[in-house]
Amino acid sequence: MNFTDAPSLENQFVRLEQLCQTHQDDLAAAVAAEELWRTWYTHVPSPEAMTGEIERRLALHAEGRMVPWAIIDQASARAVGMTTYLNLEPANRRLEIGSTWIGSTAQGTGINAAAKMLLLQRAFEELGCIAVEFRTHWHNHQSRRAIERLGAKQDGVLRNHTIFENGTVRDTVVFSIVEAEWPTVKFGLAERLDPRNR
Template sequence: MNFADTPVLAGPTVRLEPLAPSHAGDLSDSVAVGDLWRTWSTSIPAPEAMANEIQSRLGKQRDGTMAPWAVVDARTGRAVGMTTYMNIDEPNLRLEIGSTWLGRDAQGTGINPAMKLLLLSRAFDDLSCNAVEFRTHWHNLQSRAAIARLGAKQDGVLRNHKVWHDGTLRDTVVFSIIASEWPAARAALAARVQRHR
């Protein structure tokens, strides 16, 4: 199995579809709500940049470095976000779940834990990963809390890791779940998903 493949992953509330240009309209609408794309502590494409972002992610998939999905609300059939496997390290059975965002209307609906359950299940159960990593901006407190709720442990902070789009320096917080932690994390995530059904 190729780590950059993007099979459809489906649960009761969310469906992850291979990212395609046809998702651009829904995704542009999603980021426009509340000007989500202006959130400074994360990198979300502006509505007019969505088509280019999709092409960029598909180019990385062709190179084998990314597996991009559109996040579709199974109840409405509309694409409400994006997620990827990135920093794919197939020889060492590692990858990062990242470049993820959900539109404001999809936040707090249970889509995020359901999506992460699908992604982590594929990573650990189908691809036999040793570890799955998550990274976020030090100042993105919402993202840090959401990652911790997945059962991921904080590995550390990469200080002055990146020059951010506004010229500031980003400290990157690194989390991971390792294979031995997956059974407990899966049980906790499944219970959270069940509560949102």
């Protein structure tokens, strides 16, 4: 298995398709709701910047540095967000799941958990990863809670890690799931996604 491959991944809630420009209109509409891109501690593209962001992610994919997917809501068949594998380290059998955003109307619907289930299954069961990492902004409490709900554990905080375009400095919170934890994490995600528990 190649870490840079971008196969379609699917379950009853979401389909992850390799990102392409045909997703642009859906993705622009997804960020337009509640002006998601204005959140100061995230890197969500504006509707006008969506084409450029898709091009940027595809260029990084061509360089072997990122694997970008569009997140498709199975119920509507529309793209509602983006996600990626990045910081690919095949030699160390690890990668990061990140650069993820989901439109506000799709948040809290189980789509994030369903997408993470697919990405984690591929990482641990197909690519043979021994660790999967997640990173987020210290001030992005919603993202931090979502990562913790997956079953990831906090590794630490990288202080003064990234300078944002708005001049603020990001402290980056690092989480991970390791290979031995995956069976329990998978069980927990399956329980969350079971329609009987929703």
